[in-house]
Amino acid sequence: MGSYILKRLVSAIPVLLGITIIVFLIMAMIPGDPATAILGAYATPENVERVNRSLGLDEPMVQRYFIWLGNMLTGDFGRSYSLNRPVLDEILERFNATLILAGTSFVLCAVLGILAGVVSASRQYGFADKAITFTVLIGISIPSFFLGMMMILLFAVNLQWLPVSGMWPIYGDRTLWVLIEHLTMPALALAAVATGVVARLSRSAMLEVLRQDYIRTARAKGVPERRVIYGHALKAAMVSIIPVLGIQAGFVLSGAVYIEIVFQWPGVGRMLVNAILQRDILLVQGGVVFVAACYVLFNIAVDVAQSLLDPRIKT
């Protein structure tokens, strides 16, 4: 297993390099003088000169790429001009918040989605199945940002059950309970679409598996139905559910950008949107590379989970 993980990590290196190349090429499309783009229109000539030197902007493209890559590998993502602090510090702080939000949503979408799919499949065409199918259809059709706004109207403004937005109150204690209160709505709004997708897929995966011969064998052995469904069938269905969870993690991470805006969550997504509006190029560049790299690593973890589940995968 250890060697398999190592092998997957090594195979991720070209993908990670590819990501940096793509981001670099996209940023090379910026019209005009890069140093001015990085520092903003009101930069002093001395600062422009300094940036040009530190990023090697007067060098040819290939060299510039390697200077940039080398800087990043040593932890130097540059300095955000709009925030006047190192890009990496800002990213790490913001990523923490995104991780809490997206991680919660991911767990929610996996647990609720699989559960809904299994219940739906095991009561095919029954009331529960129809109710779940209908809810899922609505869930995957509401844009998350609109759903978030409607939730604010209902739960924060009308019912006043939950705080309107933010991660922490400006004054007051930062307890776990306060965090949960602030997290509930954004996490649910963000999880909605992914939950629907996972539920649909789990339902069809379960229906497929339940027709297999080994399910009949389990029943012939006298295995209780509950265990047939939640043990034998679900375990086999997970083989096709797990890869989709990996893909959905990407969608949750993407959706987090909207949800962070709607709920003013201090995460990477909101940071990126603000950075774009402020034309803070280094911050955008660093944030994109950092999050994409994390996503690649997450997908390795998904592959490892898959190989733990399915002994037929050669490790």
Added chain:
Amino acid sequence: MRQFLKLLFRNRLAGLGAIVLGAIVLLVLVTPLLPLPDPNATATGDRFLRPFSAGHLLGTDHLGRDLLARLLYGTRLSLAVGLAAALIAATIGSAIGILAGYFGGRLDNVVMRGVDMLMAFPYILLALAIVAALGPGLLNALIAVAAVNIPFFARNIRGVTVGLAGREFVDAAKLAGMGSGRIVMVEILPNVLPTIVIAMSTTVGWMILETAGLSFLGLGSQPPQADLGSMLGEARAALISAPHTSVVPGVMIFLIVMSVNLLGDGIRDALDPRLKSGALSRPRATTAVDRKGPVPETPQQGLLDLQELQTQFHVGERIYRAVGGVSLHVKPGECLGIIGESGSGKSVTALSVMGLVASPPGVVTGGAVKYDGEDLLSADYKSLRRKRGENVAYIFQDPLATLHPLYRVGDQLAEAIRVHHRVSDAEAKRRGLELLRSVRIPNPESRMRNYPHEMSGGMRQRVGIAMALANDPDVIIADEPTTALDVTVQAQILSMLDDLRRERGLAIVFITHDFGVVAQLCDRVAVMYAGRIVEEGMTREVLEHPLHPYTSRLIACVPELGGGRRKLEAIPGLPPPVDKLPPGCAFAPRCPKAQPECQKGEIALFTKEERAVRCLYPEETFLEEEMADARLAGE
């Protein structure tokens, strides 16, 4: 195409989606002709008018602009931008895919690597990076969304093209001296076009939503021009004081996305033929029982009694009578063979015993299955479950498909014990090990930790047998347990089953299509044809003096070693489909001795002691008087 549309609209939800989407598209097409106020005309005095205000059906926004007009023009813009993005992504992506797939080699390699890398991004990061480089704006958002979706098209179309590039008509075109460019345009493109269209129809909804999303973030359309996303984004500031300004564009996005989804699902279902036959129905925990008549009150004859059992498959309007009134009994320690061609209903008979016929579509419609006098068909799920594996166990045909691929063999064995007996895991494993030993698996300790795919077919079937033996059942039903195995392995398994039966006093119901196997193992044999028993008797008697013409034909099918140059006779024709059974003898159409009266009416099973036959003209004299009466009655 007509068929496709019919299928599509039979799905009511898809029809609904098509109607809603059609209505929206129609509405935005005629928008410039409607008597609407200028969507960008501000009137700060009329800010945030509620819906149904005079002159403003949907009210006004924060600058007093008419929401209805803005909604329709915004929808128009959103649909146009989404569609444009889809067209651009489809064109560029497909071109890349076709080139990579057609030329292959290094080009393909480089392109696909690039596609993989692009797909490693969560899609919005890529879009944000592009917008960051180009600057906010609707056109740039469109470019970003199109670019993000290019890899999807490139990968899909490449796959289809690779398949086409190796086909004969492409080779023929090359031989005819056509240039690559012409081959791509004339031979490849028309063939991948349907895939491109389908891929577009499944992604266009996404692209509408993605551009709306970027506009929502303030990175897409810039004021005063508004698409649905930026309307929603601008309204967010007044979410609490004037919620209608958010609800109006939000609901429109929701309607568009939902109708596109419904339509997409409908298209997918219409294209996926598996769903038509209802084959994706899940089998329930037990077979459905819907007996039309009373439970037969026949006195107990054996340990396991089947009395006039009828099992049918209800598929749509059709009714397949897989088992049409079968009576059998198995005494303790006895081996009963059930023999017949595939489709004769022997497996369904066997699976009906413990309610294992997949249901839907299977339904037991009559008769009884009695274990030690108790009717299993009227038993509730709990007591039936307790008997499964504990009193009556099964061995199935293909052990690779019938063992769970993700559990270790030892765990599957231990589970069989633990679902019936309260023992510790260690104790269950110990017994499992013993079982593996008793079915003569070498190195049972290490085999316990194997997964099914790590074993050979013969070893797997031994595991299957060990699992059946786990709780010392009284009856084992073996459904063609050796059919999937090599002949040598088959012989080993058969002799092992025979030994186990004698050691443990097991009753075995052995289902097979091979009279050779029956001769080797079974005390008694029942011959099935088209869901009914046509002959029954002690194995030796049936083999030596077959009564039914079908039985003698079946026996003639077995090649005999050293039997000289006897002609092997196949039975002409096929068994009748069990949803359209002819009246009278089902074998008559294939029978050389058939007379008109054979196909007139129901033919009874003539029974004398252990022997029985369902035939008016048996191969040897049997119950002469009764048969003569029956023949006369038939005329």
